[in-house]
Amino acid sequence: MLERLKLIPILLLLAAASVSCEKDSVAQAPVVTIESPLTQRIADSAGVIAQVFNDTLFEVTPGIMETDIHYLSTEGYSMHVFILEIDTKHPGLKLKAGTPYNASAYAMQTVPDMAKYLENGNTKVMAAVNADFFNTSTGEPRGIFVKDGKVIKTTWANTRSATFMGIMKNGEIVIGDRAEFAEKQNDLQEALGGGPMLVRDNQILTQTDLTVEPRTGIGMNAQGKMYFIVVDGRSFYYSNGITITKLGQMLKACGSTIAINVDGGGSSTFMIKHPLADVWQVRNRPSDGTNRAVGNAWMILAN
Structure with a gap:
């Protein structure tokens, strides 16, 4: 009994030393150095990031910068997001609607x-990202469609098909709603439809869709900066997805x-021409496990 009592102070000392080591280990955890200004903006103001890993x-090429972020969401989930910041006023860069086989007919292609x-x-x-929602049997886009100055489709499949992005014949890039498309359609060189408006007049809009999914979004500002963003999802340990409200918060935080x-x-789909090799690389992890054939895409071209 006496020997057991003598052991108690020793065990307490060892336990205290163990706790002290754990505290020292926590204190010495490496500090993450944030590389991208976009990461810092999102972490500071979007309300979606709890911790940047x-x-x-x-x-990618002069005028196109890529930011990739691995982070912990405010809900406690692992997340990966990919962002292109494009200076649309940079000489030699051009936005173009990509379609299967570069044709005007409906089809699907990666x-x-x-x-x-x-x-x-x-x-x-x-660089490129996927664009409008589409009929998975025929490839017909859910929203409008203008290619090479020809207005091909002016109808909208449902209320979710509410917006478009396009390039005017004078080169101006425009993002708008159905009414603005009706007003501008004859002056558009290229246009593809989109879903809900997320940000307008620098204000985040209220959304009714609260589902958490992989997401693609497109934003821009008056200074000619455009943002393509893809948030991966449907993979618990890699990236869980995001609501469209939080997607809007991220796009606003970017600028x-x-x-x-x-x-x-x-x-x-988030694709670039890799700067270290003359190959196209899909940088995100599409949730199908492979690149899905889609109805159309937005491409950034360089002369």
């Missing part, structure tokens, strides 16, 4: 395959004064 920033039909000797496809949601889920 790591981020990267690199130039985003990298669309790029093959669009690229030529004088122009390279440097968008107007932003729309486009097709998500397994369609969400």
